[in-house]
Amino acid sequence: MRAWIAQVRKGLVELCIMAALRKGEAYGYELLQALSNAEGLAVTESTVYPILSRLTKEGWVRVRAAPSPAGPPRRYYRLTPFGLARLRQMEEYWKDIEESTNALIEGGTE
Amino acid sequence: MGEAFRLDEDARRQIDKHLDSIDEALRNADMSRSERQNILDDVETQIVEMLAARTQGNPTVDDVKAVIAELDPPESYAAAPEGSQARGLDSGSRGTAHGRWTLDKVALACSIGGVVVTVLLALIGRFVLGGAATTPCFLLALEATGLILGIATWHRPLGKAAAILSACILILVIVYMGLASA
Numbered sequence: 001m002r003a004w005i006a007q008v009r010k011g012l013v014e015l016c017i018m019a020a021l022r023k024g025e026a027y028g029y030e031l032l033q034a035l036s037n038a039e040g041l042a043v044t045e046s047t048v049y050p051i052l053s054r055l056t057k058e059g060w061v062r063v064r065a066a067p068s069p070a071g072p073p074r075r076y077y078r079l080t081p082f083g084l085a086r087l088r089q090m091e092e093y094w095k096d097i098e099e100s101t102n103a104l105i106e107g108g109t110e
Numbered sequence: 111m112g113e114a115f116r117l118d119e120d121a122r123r124q125i126d127k128h129l130d131s132i133d134e135a136l137r138n139a140d141m142s143r144s145e146r147q148n149i150l151d152d153v154e155t156q157i158v159e160m161l162a163a164r165t166q167g168n169p170t171v172d173d174v175k176a177v178i179a180e181l182d183p184p185e186s187y188a189a190a191p192e193g194s195q196a197r198g199l200d201s202g203s204r205g206t207a208h209g210r211w212t213l214d215k216v217a218l219a220c221s222i223g224g225v226v227v228t229v230l231l232a233l234i235g236r237f238v239l240g241g242a243a244t245t246p247c248f249l250l251a252l253e254a255t256g257l258i259l260g261i262a263t264w265h266r267p268l269g270k271a272a273a274i275l276s277a278c279i280l281i282l283v284i285v286y287m288g289l290a291s292a
Contacts, residue, residue, distance in 0.1 A: 027152075027155065028152035028155060028156065029152070029155055029156040029159050032156070044181075044182045044186075045152070045153060045156060045181060045182055046182035046186040046187045046189075049148075049149045049152040049153060050136075050141075050145070050149055050187065052148070052149075052152065053145040053148040053149050053152075054145065056148060057142075057144070057145060058266075059267045063148075068155065068158075068159075069162075070158055070159060070161075070162035071154070071155065071158030071159070071161075071162070072151065072154055072155055072158060073155075074155055075148070075151055075152060075155065080267075082266075082267045082270070
């Protein structure tokens with residue numbers, strides 16, 4: 001069961017990160033805290049930061065550094081226009097499979 | 111480090127040790143230097159912010175150890191969930207985590223390459239072959255390829271750029287050919 005949960009969660013984290021960035025920019029730790037509050041998602045930094053790094057590399061998000069009241073500069077992430085378009089695609093796909101899955105779970109055969 | 115937050119040498123060394131371990135784990139997961147640095151910067155910011163929330167400005171080695179104990183162990187970065195996760199929508203266009211030649215890149219190469227090859231052929235025709243006429247076959251073929259691949263990878267920035275560039279070039283060439291034959 002644990003392995004299955006991990007697999008399901010893996011695919012959703014990227015969508016959740018991008019969805020969380022839709023509201024505006026956030027720095028890594030801030031984003032991690034926001035996602036940690038999502039029940040069942042149970043994300044930690046070793047999952048979130050590598051995804052943020054890859055999303056940056058691929059151009060879906062961009063980063064700007066800003067001074068922090070404590071320590072090194074905070075790195076604020078923001079969706080690029082391409083990232084926003086991709087998020088919409090991901091959301092559409094998610095809604096499709098959510099409907100199909102719910103229909104199957106509820107025994108709704110045609 | 112900021113003015114308001116001071117770490118003594120031992121505390122700093124403890125943080126660096128943790129960051130080095132993560133770096134090693136990421137390197138073993140075949141991650142590029144820039145990606146590793148991004149991750150390490152985020153982890154460092156998190157550590158410092160957790161220390162700031164925990165102490166009033168001068169954290170001790172024990173504070174640092176306590177914060178690090180709350181974090182994922184460096185080995186969890188080596189597990190690299192990134193390599194296999196959340197790539198569903200793009201898996202068709204990305205060969206490996208650090209793929210060099212994905213379809214969108216090929217599309218853009220065709221778009222730009224078409225123009226470059228055509229210009230080179232025109233120069234060779236003019237200066238080497240003494241004014242032999244060149245046909246835009248290469249250009250049309252490469253731009254058509256760029257357009258098709260660009261549309262297929264429209265969801266990626268380079269794919270979109272390739273499709274738009276190829277479409278513009280194709281329109282220009284067709285208009286030019288129409289005017290030339292008229």
